[in-house]
Amino acid sequence: MDKIVRVNMSDRKISIEELPAEFQGLGGRGLTSAIIAKEVPPACHPLGESNKLVFAPGLLTGTRAPSSGRLSVGGKSPLTGGIKESNAGGITPQKLANLGIRALIIEGKPKDDGIYLLHLNEGGAELVPAPELKGLGTYEVNHKLRQKYGKNAGIICIGPAGEMLMAGAGVSTNDMEGHPGRYAGRGGLGAVMGSKKLKAIVINCSTTFDVPVKNKQKFESAAKKFTEIIRNHPLTSQALPAFGTAALVNVINEAGALPTRNFKYGRFERASETGGEKIAEIVGKRGGKGKMGHQCHPGCVIHCSNIYPDEKGEVLCAPVEYESVWALGANCEIDNIDQIAELNRLCNDIGLDTIETGAALAVAMEAGVISFGDGQGAIQLLKEARKGSPMGRIIGHGAAITGKIFGITRVPVVKGQALAAYDPRAVKGIGVTYATSPMGADHTAGYSVAANVLKVGGFVEPLGTEGQVELSRDLQIATAAVDCTGLCLFVAFPVLDDPEGLPAVIEMINAMYGVNLTGDDVVALGKQVLKTEREFNLAAGLGRSSDDLPEFLRREPVTTHNTVFDINKDELDKLFNF
Amino acid sequence: MDKIVRVNMSDRKISIEELPAEFQGLGGRGLTSAIIAKEVPPACHPLGESNKLVFAPGLLTGTRAPSSGRLSVGGKSPLTGGIKESNAGGITPQKLANLGIRALIIEGKPKDDGIYLLHLNEGGAELVPAPELKGLGTYEVNHKLRQKYGKNAGIICIGPAGEMLMAGAGVSTNDMEGHPGRYAGRGGLGAVMGSKKLKAIVINCSTTFDVPVKNKQKFESAAKKFTEIIRNHPLTSQALPAFGTAALVNVINEAGALPTRNFKYGRFERASETGGEKIAEIVGKRGGKGKMGHQCHPGCVIHCSNIYPDEKGEVLCAPVEYESVWALGANCEIDNIDQIAELNRLCNDIGLDTIETGAALAVAMEAGVISFGDGQGAIQLLKEARKGSPMGRIIGHGAAITGKIFGITRVPVVKGQALAAYDPRAVKGIGVTYATSPMGADHTAGYSVAANVLKVGGFVEPLGTEGQVELSRDLQIATAAVDCTGLCLFVAFPVLDDPEGLPAVIEMINAMYGVNLTGDDVVALGKQVLKTEREFNLAAGLGRSSDDLPEFLRREPVTTHNTVFDINKDELDKLFNF
DSSP states (O other): OOEEEEEETTTTEEEEEEOOGGGTTOOHHHHHHHHHHHHSOTTSOTTSTTOOEEEEEOTTTTSSSTTOOOEEEEEEOTTTSSEEEEEEOSSHHHHHHHTTEEEEEEESOOSSSOOEEEEEETTEEEEEEOGGGTTOOHHHHHHHHHHHHOTTOEEEEOOHHHHTTOTTBOEEEOOTTOOOOEEEOGGGHHHHHHHTTEEEEEEOOSOSSOSOOSSHHHHHHHHHHHHHHHHHSHIIIIIHHHHOGGGHHHHHHHTTOOOBTTTTBSOOTTGGGGSHHHHHHHHHHHOTTOEEEEOSSTTOSSOOEEEEEOTTSSEEESOOOHHHHHHHTGGGTOOOHHHHHHHHHHHHHHTBOHHHHHHHHHHHHHTTSSOTTOHHHHHHHHHHHHHTOHHHHHHHTOHHHHHHHHTOSOOOEETTEEOOSSOTTTSHHHHHHHHHOTTSSOGGGSOTHIIIIIOOSSOOOTTOOTTHHHHHHHHHHHHHHHHHHTOOGGGHHHHHHOTTHHHHHHHHHHHHHTOOOOHHHHHHHHHHHHHHHHHHHHHHTOOGGGSSOOHHHHHSOBTTTTBOOOOOHHHHGGGGOO | OOEEEEEETTTTEEEEEEOOGGGTTOOHHHHHHHHHHHHSOTTSOTTSTTOOEEEEEOTTTTSSSTTOOOEEEEEEOTTTSSEEEEEEOSSHHHHHHHTTEEEEEEESOOSSSOOEEEEEETTEEEEEEOGGGTTOOHHHHHHHHHHHHOTTOEEEEOOHHHHTTOTTBOEEEOOTTOOOOEEEOGGGHHHHHHHTTEEEEEEOOSOSSOSOOSSHHHHHHHHHHHHHHHHHSHIIIIIHHHHOGGGHHHHHHHTTOOOBTTTTBSOOTTGGGGSHHHHHHHHHHHOTTOEEEEOSSTTOSSOOEEEEEOTTSSEEESOOOHHHHHHHTGGGTOOOHHHHHHHHHHHHHHTBOHHHHHHHHHHHHHTTSSOTTOHHHHHHHHHHHHHTOHHHHHHHTOHHHHHHHHTOSOOOEETTEEOOSSOTTTSHHHHHHHHHOTTSSOGGGSOTHIIIIIOOSSOOOTTOOTTHHHHHHHHHHHHHHHHHHTOOGGGHHHHHHOTTHHHHHHHHHHHHHTOOOOHHHHHHHHHHHHHHHHHHHHHHTOOGGGSSOOHHHHHSOBTTTTBOOOOOHHHHGGGGOO
16 A cells, blocks of 8 residues: 555654545655645744654655665755755665655654654554654764664664754765765755654665566566666766766866855866865775765666775765765865865764755855864864854854854855855856755756756756756756656756657656656646645745845856856746746 | 935945935935835845945924934844834934935945944035944943044944844934933844944034924924823823833733743733833932933933933933833843843943844743843843854844744744734734734834723724734824834824824924825825835745744733734735725
8 A cells, every 4th residue: 555654743643544646646756745735834933843744755766767766855944944855865765665655744743852763664653762862963873773673774864953953954864884874955854853853763674676566567678778778878877986976076167167165266276186086086095995886775777976985994974975075175165075074974973964064164164253274173163063052053054044143145045045066157057946946046956057067958058048047947847757756866867868768767657557647747747846836935935036046146256257147037037937 | 405415335435415306205214215115126135235224314303393303224124134114212313304414325335344434514424434443332432432523422323233243233323411222223224234334423413403494383383282292191291201111011011911931921920020110219219320201312202211220320221111121021031120221231232122132032041041030141141242152143133043043933023023022912903013014023113002902092902803904004004104204103192092193293294394295195105105115025025924923923822811813814914905
């Protein structure tokens, strides 16, 4: 049975429901957003008892579809005040799917000061007090829980940042080796989990790929074909496995679009010291537990992840990804990749989104709290965040709050959420996505960098204003659909370039569910998801005026191209004309 | 000549302009809001160079109209993100008016790190560097500037809070004795002044009541009549001069509507220790420089202000007003009026709004930073604010930020601005005003307490939902008009009760300007001001969803009446149907 597990934290009652008819055909982001839109009052306090936290594996998750093990986490965001879906890999999504759980809803809020753990397995669901986990970092949580529940246990948890209700807090899920570094990082959903006093979710499930498929033969043939398509694209078969996502450091720096020193410059002269090639070199030199071409979940055929070793070959941080390297590196003018990896590990352990936290550190640097480039100072600030000191809480709440507290006007956020690793003045298509996505500034919501810089899925001149709104609109619709499937977003590269890609995905879904979707249905699904999210946001108060970049990006040219973001507001407002 | 003085802080150029035709007939709030709406882009950063700070005396200010010496200060608020008018007395408004200055506009922003003083006198306007004032409290600023510019100098200034760009920072103006305690406190306009690096405005003008009046005889007769009307109303002739505004402490406590312990209770058992009667008793006992029945500006016939003495009879704080007594008292469960006066003085000296700061302290108490009732702890937190430590900055930014930083869901703010001293569950009419005023939660924007509790201007059952939207709408319109005149808002009590009141006000305006306004014109003016403000807010992103009370006031009953705020959102939305 496809089921919803509903956990009410107010009275600690758990109910198992059949997936209602209205939600059939939805998975991942489509399902989390539909549930939030239906059940959460848009005006509620994100940390109050009316908000809900929803976990949903994708439609294809838990099958042999390649790279399909993604989890959507949804709720009303404490960071943006709007609807939020944040997406992670790791081993938990497939376990949820194999338990037949299409959605896990955490609702209500305990009145006491307890802290709880939810255990899910073939036998059902149980909520147990977990005072021994209170205040622990995610590494220690994972260590303790793997000792108790077995080394194959899937573990979703929050760090002290989530417990302390920081708006930069993410939700961790573990990888195959038990590292807590896969993150639904964005939008502060860790604080929503913290507000519900749920420290961890442990999932025991012995199977990984056994979610029922209606037409097995057809499914396997489509999955095989799709695997080949992924393996034939240069990005997903060469660059990503060889150098990881941080391969982008040099590419984006070359393009003059790597935000440096809190979005002052478009190029970081020491960027190559922090790039994927450098990381691969260090992994090769140090050996030990270090690894390139690491999988974030079983069945992934891209292997873009890594395990970054310290000088002794022990695990320093797993993984070290492009966005984190940028946020904690170039954006703070920190060029020491070991320091960046340590900052990354601290974020993972404390339970903070690396993008938001890096942006907050850079704003604090602009305010003179510490100097740009001061890696040790940044490490100290994260230790303050772990302690929950006033300064640490400021950083833990992200860039917008840090900017307010110190009266900084150059704060790179949209809807309160920090921009990612692409300067929107140099890559204007991603600027459109940052400005208009219902998620707040989010590069994954419509990755226009593909056509603007990587020349994947066509080419749109990055410095031009022409065609950028259309590009972002199409990508936002397509991404909303992909985020329903549980497929890793990187499959979009081959899908955009290979005309056989999308049909193979649709074939897998049709074979699995015994339906007859067409390409148009997939586009319609993407539109429906976006519209649901947009409507929630409008009711929550995120209207037209919130769909724009911060003023300084329209006034202050980026050094590398001497351009400002100049797609006018009326053009941006056309994004939702569909 | 009626003139606008425009000071551009970017290039330090000052220009004198004639008041344009479109602004004729506007003064005070009507003029500040019209200028902001015309010249400030609604989406701009409130601390950026596009925002402006506008000072405007009222239409009647600088004449012999009784109690007409009020100043409007306007800008885009760093606290609410919307348009703001904050209103103060003191001696500066009449001096501005007597210099023929209908509006003073501060715009732009210096690129350097300097700090400036603006000097206005009969000879014109001059901007001078004032490094000697950097970081000083408002008491020391006033002391230094009165030494240099004479003891009758009008002084508008900010404290360290404004310089540090805190969203709770107000703008101080001095009284006749040179105390800096008259405040345009609300909405963080002190931070806007700080962002422009303008520490102080000194106004030398030898006249007080000599603004030209067209028909002198008619004017004097109307002014005399209006003076009698004010002197005949029990509130403005007895309660206010005898016990000051803090006379309300016992009245509102009796009504079960005095928010206590961060809006948990509606009654503070030790309230009487902090009320106006108690203050009058202390003033009587201690003597010295203490005084009840103090005027906030020359020509005031109400005398509701006071000078609160310490045990030696020296000035501890001037004045100590109801809203401050409540915010720093009952709302924090602090019952020691000397401690409250000290907190009040600290706020005045640092340059913080007492309402916002008291609300922030109470939220910090709810978070456990210090205990409720801990006056010494509160004093320490204000000293942190003066230093600009992270904890101090949190408090200095007000209740909403303090709530976010500590993850508190019971945060009494609307549009980011703290509620004032009337529980909206027990006085529902004021709840409507809090929810819908373009200013954010603001009791002065439409003082429904008058009809709900004081039985002035009729009676509307405070716990009922009937008629509250209409009451608030009418009062908001009337208040917007009164705020154009420069008359103290307390004239509304006699105007509401005495049918001769409004005609006398209109007669003064007609005589002064040689016009023929009717009552309908005044209502139309109020509507126009409100609509201008509302439109600015909509464009700035404060739409329908921002017009509501925080969730907890709709969920959690106030102890005294066991009622929640239950005027439904659709009803609230009707407020702007006019």
